[in-house]
Amino acid sequence: MQKIIVIIGPTAVGKTALSLALGQQLNGEIVSVDSMQVYRHLDIGTAKATPEEQALVPHHMLDLVEPDQPYSVAQFIERAQGEIAAIGQRGHTPIIVGGTGFYIQALLGDRPLAKIEEQPDPDFEATWDARVQNEGEAPLRQALAQLDPISAERILPGQIRRLKRALLVSQQTGQPFSDLQPEPKRIYDAYIIGLNTERSVLYDRINKRVDDMLEAGLLDEARLVQQLPDSATAKKAIGYKELFGYLDGTMSLEAAKDALKQASRRYAKRQLTWFNNQMHDVDWVDLVQNPDTLNDLTGKMQEFMSE
Structure with missing residues (x-):
């Protein structure tokens, strides 16, 4: 069974930073498991790894389709599993990173996708x-x-x-x-790292991330998303739709910013609830308030991959 490292956790908790650190230490390649990062041009609002970060460690499952194109979870899982197999064949460490819990669960095989065709009603x-x-x-x-x-x-x-x-x-x-539905059966030997921190600390990080995103040009991406058909998945993404009111002139920028911060905090809470209720065998760590534990965690990952 192929060994992989999985990093989960809510938005703004530091998943990207940890994946880059482990990727450089373990000769790794990163597989992003994020339902929105598959879309081209949507970089800031989806917190996609920057070009500089992607240059440090190879990344996969980014920029696969245009924002107005559908991309199903089944398509995602098939391609991501292919990427993981190819990484292993190269002798590198697959590092799975993301906050889209259902995608991660399906990728691991914890909840196989049901191939059930119901009749529209x-x-x-x-x-x-x-x-x-x-x-x-x-x-x-x-x-x-x-x-x-x-x-x-x-x-x-x-x-x-x-x-x-x-x-x-x-x-x-x-x-x-x-x-x-088939019985859940994990298809990888996965070491799952869960990142979390004190709620107030996490919320402060989320608020700051929103401020940083707006300074980096988030409004330009929101304008692009606003022009998409209403059926486009990207148009429903947190990080964009909260800014439409400002772009329409029906809301102040400050009010739109507050709405985005609130939506992001609520999303983080839902992510944590989902991970806690739906995933098992997770090693939860707080690298925000205990950054010194990174060396110990890296050692554990090296030992896991060499077993």
Whole structure:
């Protein structure tokens, strides 16, 4: 089983810095697992490694498609697994880095992608969209729990699309959606490093990152994203849509900046909740407040890769 190092954690916690340090120490190559960094031209808002950083350690899974092009999780996983295999064949260390938890989980094989083709049902969609808007997600989750309690328990709060799909498939097939999915089986020997720090410290880092991004030209990227079709995934990305009000003249820059900071903090909280609830065997460390532990962590990674 191929050995890989995985770095997870919320936004602004220092994943890029750690990946560069380990990459240089371990003859590594970095595989970005971020659903937004696949888009060309969206560099600042997605916190993509800079050209200078990419020159230090080879990077993969960046700049794959134009912002108006779709790129599914299945496409992502297939290509990323190919990159990991090629890195191993070169005798280098694959270092998987990202904050998009579902992509990482699928990449590792913890939650294999279900190859289930449900039949579109516009009436089902319209009915549940209206109920969720008026009553929240509780009725939807309760309906799913009657047919598939495992999926109702597994799917996290706020994941309306996944709740609807599990319910629709369960109704159409007559079987619980969870029964139609293969058992999770990790396909790599992965050492997973989780980065986290005290909440107030993390939020300060997020606020500063937003300020730095705006100074670096984030508004120019937001203008590009604003012109995309509404169906484009990139148009829904945190880091851009919060600035549309300012670009439209309906919000002050300060208010838009505050909205972006708040959205980024909430996103970090959701990331941590997801990682804590959905991933196992994670070695959580705080390199923000304990940077001296980096040498020990590097040693552990060297030992892991040589075993």
